[in-house]
Amino acid sequence: MQYQSQMVAKPYFIAAIALFTGQILFGLIMGLQYVIGDFLFPYLPFNIARMVHTNLLIVWLLFGFMGAAYYLVPEESETELFSPKLAIITFWIFLIAGVLTILGYLTLPYARLAEVTGNNLLATMGREFLEQPLPTKLGIVIVALSFLFNIGMTVLKGRKTAISIVLLLGLVGLAVFFLFAFYNPANLVKDKYYWWWVVHLWVEGVWELILGAILAFVLIKVTGVDREVVEKWLYVIITMTLISGLIGTGHHYYWIGAPEYWQWWGSVFSALEPIPFFMMTLFAFSMVNRRRRDHPNKAAVLWALGCSVMAFLGAGVWGFLHTLAPVNYYTHGTQLTAAHGHLAFFGAYALVVITMISYAMPVLRGRAANSRSAQLAEMWAFWLMSIAMLMITLLLTGAGIVQVWLQRMSTTPLGFMAVQDQVSIFYWLREGFGVMFLIGLITYISSFFIRDDKKPLTA
C-alpha cells in the first residue's frame, strides 16, 4: 500500500460484501415466493423482500464504489486522502442509516414507516428503488457530499489523471442525478419521466464512467500497460457511453405517456449502448494480452476480464434484446426485463466492485496477492457465481418469452397470474441456480479466511 489513508477503503469493502450477502439471501427468499406465494407471509411479504433485495444491491454497490474511490484516488493523485477521519465518519453514518432503513422496512408496515419518517412533509417514498424514507435520502445526500468533498480535495491537491477525473465525473453525476429522487410530481407520466433520471442515468450513464475508471485502474496495476494507452481507451469508452446512454434514456419512455418521438430517439441511441460495453471487453482483453508484467494476483485479472464480458452480455446483449420500440411493445415489464437487470447489474457493477476488492484487499492486508489456495477459492467463486447468474438470466429469458407469448401475443391471451403458473418450472430452476450463486458467494467469502501458508500464485 503506497498511502496509509487508503486503509479507509477496507471497512467499505467489508460492509459491501456483508450487504451483498444480505441481498442474495433476500433474493433467494423472493425466488421461493415466486413459486410458493405465501412463503413467510405475513412476516415478510413479497413486496418488502423485493425492496430489501434491490435496496441492498444499490447500497452495497455504493459502498463498493466509495471504497474503490478511497483506495484509488490517493494512489492516482499520489497524495494522502484529504481527510481519512471524515471518510470513516461518513462510513458509519452511511452504514447505520442503511441498516436502520432496512430494519424499518422489515419491522414496520411501509405506510407506517412513511408516516413516522415525515413523508407528509415531502413525499418521496413509494417508488421502485427510491423507497427510502426521507431522512435516509437526506442522509445519502450528506454522505455523497462529504464523500465528494473528500475525494475532490484529494484530486485537487495531487496529480490529476484521466482515471481520477473520469471517476470524479461519474461520482458527481451520481450525486446530481440522485437529487431527482426528491422530485415526485403528482402527474404519473412526469413522475416516471424523472424517476428514470435517477435510475437510467445512473446505471446507463454515470455509473459506467465509474466502472470504466475502476477497470482502467486495476488493468494498469495488473498489466503494467502504459497509462497513455489506457487513458485513450477510457476517453473513447466514456464518450461512447455518453453519446448513447444520455438520449438512450428514451427507451424507458415508450408507452408511458411521453411524446412519441422518444420511440425513435430511444430506439436509435439505446441500440448504440452495447458499443461502449463491447469496447470495454476489447479494452480489457487487449490490455491483458499486452501485459508487461505478470502480476501475482491472477484472481483480480480473472474478475476484471469476467466483468468486461459479463457486462457486455448483460447490459449490452440482453439490453439490446428488448430496447427497440417495436420489440419492447411486447416485452415491456416482463421477465425479460428481470433477466437483463440481473445479468447487467451482476456483470457490470457487482463484478467491478469485486474486481477492485480482489485487487485491493490483499494490498490492504499487507501483501501483493493472496496465497494460491485463496486465489483458487476466488476463481471457483467467480465461475460458480457467473455460471449461476448466466443460468438465472437464461431461465428468466425463457420465462419472459413464454410470458410474452401466452399473455400478449396469443389469440386467446391468459391473465398475468395464470401465465405465472405456466412458467413456474423456470422459477424453480432459477431458485436452484440461486442456491448455486449463494455457494459461490460463500466460497468467495471463505477465500478471505484461507490462511496465508503458501506462496502466492505465480504461474
Next chain:
Amino acid sequence: MKVRDIELTANEFTGSLSERDDRPSLPGDFAIWIFIFAEMLAFGVLFITFAFARAGDVEMYNASQQTLNQTAGLINTILLITSSYFVACAVAAISSGNARHCANWLTGAVMLGGCFVAVKIFEFSEKIDSGISLSTNSFYMFYLSLTFFHLMHVLMGMVILGFIIVKARRGGYSRKQHTGVETGASFWHMVDLLWIILFPLVYIMH
C-alpha cells in the same frame, strides 16, 4: 501487407501512435478516429432509420419536405464546405511552419461556423413560429432531431477550433509537431461530411 505496416497498425490500435513525422499515419490523434467512427455510426443509424421511416409514408415525407427552407440549407452547405477548405488551409499553413496563418484560417472557419449557426437558428425559428414541433409528424421529428444533433456538433467543433486557435497564437504548434491542429481539422471535416449527407437526404431527395 508488409511487416512494418502490420507493426504500424498494431501500434495504432493500442494507441501508442508515434508522432514522428517520418512515418505515414492517420492525421491527428488516433483517438479522434475512433470517436469519428463512433459518431458516423450514430448518424449512420439515424440516416438509415430516416430512410426506413420514409419508406412507410413517402407522400407525407415529400409533402413535409416541400415546406423546408432549401435556400437556407444550400447557404449552410456552402458555408460548411468553405469552412472545411479554410481548415485544410490551416493544416497546410502549420505544416509549413506558419502558425499565424494557421490561426487566421481557423478563425475564418470558426466565423463561417458562426454564420452556419445563425442561419440554422433562423431556420428553426421559422419552423417553430409556424407551429412545427417534434410531435407534428415523423418527418419533422427527424428533420428537427438530425439538424439539431448536427448543430450541436458544429458548436462543439467551433469550441475545439477555438482552443486550437488560442494554442496556435501562443506558438503551441510547429511544423513538426501539430497533431492537435490535425485532430481538430479531422473533427471539423466530419461535421462537414455529415452535413453533406444530411442536406440532400432531408432537404432535397424525394
